[in-house]
Amino acid sequence: MAPFHESRVAPEPIIAPANGFVANTFPDNPTDFQHDLLTWYRAHRRKLPWRESPSLYRTVVSEFMLQQTQIKTALPYFERWMTNLPDFASLAAAEESTVLKLWEGLGYYSRARNLHKMAKAFIEMPSPPRTQEAWQKLPGIGSYASAAIASIAQNLPVACVDGNVVRILSRLTANDKSFTDSGSASKSFAPLATAVLNRDEPSDHNQAMMELGATVCHRRSPLCTICPVRRHCAGSRNGDPESYPRLAPKKIKQVAVTRGWCVQKGNLLLHRIPAGAKRLAGQYELPSSDHLPIAEEATVITTKKRSITKYRITETIREIAPPSLLPDELHWVSFDDLSDITLSGPHRRWITELLD
Numbered sequence: 578m579a580p581f582h583e584s585r586v587a588p589e590p591i592i593a594p595a596n597g598f599v600a601n602t603f604p605d606n607p608t609d610f611q612h613d614l615l616t617w618y619r620a621h622r623r624k625l626p627w628r629e630s631p632s633l634y635r636t637v638v639s640e641f642m643l644q645q646t647q648i649k650t651a652l653p654y655f656e657r658w659m660t661n662l663p664d665f666a667s668l669a670a671a672e673e674s675t676v677l678k679l680w681e682g683l684g685y686y687s688r689a690r691n692l693h694k695m696a697k698a699f700i701e702m703p704s705p706p707r708t709q710e711a712w713q714k715l716p717g718i719g720s721y722a723s724a725a726i727a728s729i730a731q732n733l734p735v736a737c738v739d740g741n742v743v744r745i746l747s748r749l750t751a752n753d754k755s756f757t758d759s760g761s762a763s764k765s766f767a768p769l770a771t772a773v774l775n776r777d778e779p780s781d782h783n784q785a786m787m788e789l790g791a792t793v794c795h796r797r798s799p800l801c802t803i804c805p806v807r808r809h810c811a812g813s814r815n816g817d818p819e820s821y822p823r824l825a826p827k828k829i830k831q832v833a834v835t836r837g838w839c840v841q842k843g844n845l846l847l848h849r850i851p852a853g854a855k856r857l858a859g860q861y862e863l864p865s866s867d868h869l870p871i872a873e874e875a876t877v878i879t880t881k882k883r884s885i886t887k888y889r890i891t892e893t894i895r896e897i898a899p900p901s902l903l904p905d906e907l908h909w910v911s912f913d914d915l916s917d918i919t920l921s922g923p924h925r926r927w928i929t930e931l932l933d
């Protein structure tokens with residue numbers, strides 16, 4: 578990794594401050610903290626498409642995509658989205674099938690539907706919202722997204738508080754309080770995030786906090802020796818920054834799913850999720866034992882494991898014979914048409930692998 582702040586690189590371990598290390602009690606001097614953070618950000622920020630040629634639309638799309646998705650995963654999707662749907666008007670006028678196809682593989686498809694609805698509502702407004710509260714009235718925009726859009730795109734003085742910011746603030750203050758979940762931690766740190774917000778430069782300040790969390794103050798092994806705000810950090814000073822924030826471990830639930838693999842004359846049997854379903858409506862997936870009988874002794878083709886939030890899912894795919902009667906939601910889809918339909922990300926990967 579490139580050194581972000583060479584003048585601050587110290588040769589000793591993070592638990593031993595360098596000579597001349599100034600131990601402030603955060604946030605005794607928010608101006609110094611803001612200055613250190615902003616100077617580093619402006620010199621070392623990553624070039625990202627929504628930063629390099631910013632616009633309100635590009636900020637909104639990036640914020641929807643980056644909920645639950647890492648930047649490196651979202652980048653190709655963002656570029657493809659902008660080529661096909663370059664502004665609010667084109668998004669509002671698009672068919673839902675086009676929107677979902679462009680989103681295919683990013684997961685959490687309610688974000689795509691909400692972004693579509695949001696664009697439809699947005700183009701009916703006489704002018705863009707100008708407060709965090711007004712942004713929250715639009716579909717799919719909650720507390721964090723409204724703060725991010727209002728501050729990043731409109732430079733309004735609103736602090737963003739997400740997992741990155743909670744991690745940084747809890748370490749800067751060596752906060753010992755225990756939290757049952759990340760939502761309660763965000764609420765608890767919101768006043769501090771507001772207190773240290775650079776009100777002259779809210780856009781760059783919020784982006785700098787996110788950048789620091791993403792590239793320096795990692796969840797595991799934070800890079801304290803090159804951190805631009807190390808002199809303000811009590812967590813680094815006490816030698817165990819990684820122990821903050823004190824979040825209760827998530828309760829993991831194991832789930833087992835059996836799916837059928839059924840091929841006939843160049844067609845694959847797929848289940849189409851009903852239009853009114855809460856999740857993945859209208860998308861195709863391999864049918865499960867909820868959709869047709871799958872004998873326990875049927876040959877196992879492959880077993881896949883994946884995680885969604887607190888669920889650890891084991892999916893066993895078994896070869897099955899074509900059913901004599903096809904239930905309503907099951908369809909034969911020609912191999913040639915598979916690229917035209919919307920499959921959820923994991924299902925497309927599995928099908929591609931199994932047809933290879």
Ligand code: SF4
Pocket residue numbers: 745748749793794795799800801802804805806807810812813818
């Ligand atoms: S990287 Fe280290 S010094 Fe910087 S904020 Fe995180 S814990 Fe503190």
